Amino acid sequence: MTFTFETHSFVHPPHGLVNLANRYVTQNRNNSACLTLIFTHGTSFHKEQWEPTIHKLLQLDAEGPNVIREAWALDLFNHGQAALQNRRVIKEHGIVCCTDSQTEMTRNFYTLPRFRGHRIVAVAHSGSSTYWVNSGRYYNKLPIEGIIMVDPTLMFPGMPPDDWRVKRGITNTKGVLARNDNWKDFATLRAFMARRSPWKKWDPRVLELYLKHAFTEAVDEEGKPCVNPTLRKEEEAILYPSEAHTVNPADVAKIARQLPLHYIWADFPEFVKDNAKADICAAAENKLASVRKVPGAGHLIPQEKPDDLALAISAILPSFAAAPLKASL
Incomplete structure (x- = not known):
């Protein structure tokens, strides 16, 4: 298997927030028929959470279908290493990194000029599925090949306060x-x-x-x-209430009608219970391209079962590659 790894930064208007992204390039880098995968992480995580899954996925691809051109993993503005670069700008401008701003970040990224002619497939875990659904509002048809949602926490207007998802968010x-x-050192935290x-x-x-990229050395109030x-x-907390995950079911249905939409569920319904799964499938008007489950995994599938998740994604990708070429950006 041959691939290279690079970290890129992209500046977003209007305040100059930096979007950090890791790029994994395979031997198919010049093959425009192959797929460009864009991975987005859930709340409280970071782009490197995807690295074991991506490595396994690229290994599987090199041994088999050879359908991946490159893979990208994104930090949300105030997560991971991007948070360190954006802290000053966020503070100076009073920026609230909410669902809308993270949606705009995602859309700004996959519409960069560098992706013209690329066949993009989104892979979203948990709450980041919301950003892809909401970005579809900007287009008659999303300019990508399709979406793979990993245990998506999509919620819909009018959910009662006793719904498990609402209570879990609270x-x-x-x-x-x-x-x-506040931890004494990394050894104590580990x-x-x-x-x-x-x-x-x-x-x-x-x-x-996670320890390497989601934490940083600092000095406490006593100078230690x-x-x-x-x-x-305080920034993380605003991303858990149900409002932060609420989308219009019609937007999900629109995507499912126009593009292949795949769901990969956790085996253990820790967050997305069976009734919630039924709601999320119904929002897609049962037009899903496929539904899979990762055995032995809870909601945090990329953290618990990265290799098995790669196997599930690998089984889906050839269906995108076999599809006719769509108009690119």
Whole structure:
């Protein structure tokens, strides 16, 4: 298997926020018939969470269909290493990185001139599925080949307050605001996570990438060295309420009618319960291209089962590559 890895930064208007993206280039880099994959992460994570899945996926592709041209993984503006670069601008302009701004970031990225002529397939985990659905409002038809949603947390207007997703969002918000965000050092943080859920269930490669890219060395109020998350908990909390994940069912249906839309569900319904899955499938008017499940995985599939997730994605990609070429941007 031959591929190269690069980190790129792109400046977004109007305030100059930086979008950081990792690019993984394969031996098919000059083959315009092959696919460009764009991976977006869920709330509180970072672009490198996808790295074990991408590595396995590229390995599988090199051994088999050879349909991947390149893969990209994006940081949301205030997540991962992008948060460190954007902190000053976010503070100076009072920017709230909400669903709308993250949607605009996603759309600005895949419409960059460098992607003209590329056959783009989106791969979205959890809450980032919302950004792709909402970006479809800008077009009569999204200018991509299709979308793979991994345990999407799509919600819809009018959900009752006792809906599990609504209650879970409230619980997550309270938990984030109450948590400890100040650690003595990385060794202390690593030991803490090794003993507790959800981290103790994660693939060790993903956990190490999380520690490396989602936390940073800092100085506490007493001037002592410490370790903090790159994502501020006040910023994270606003992304958990149901409003942050609410989309119009008609927008989901529009995508499903026009493009191949695939769902990959967790085996254990930790967040997306069976009734929620039924709602999300119904929003697509049962026009889904495929529905799969990753055995043994909870909601955090990329963190827990990255290799198995790569197998599921690998099974889908040839169907995109075999489809007729669509008009590019």
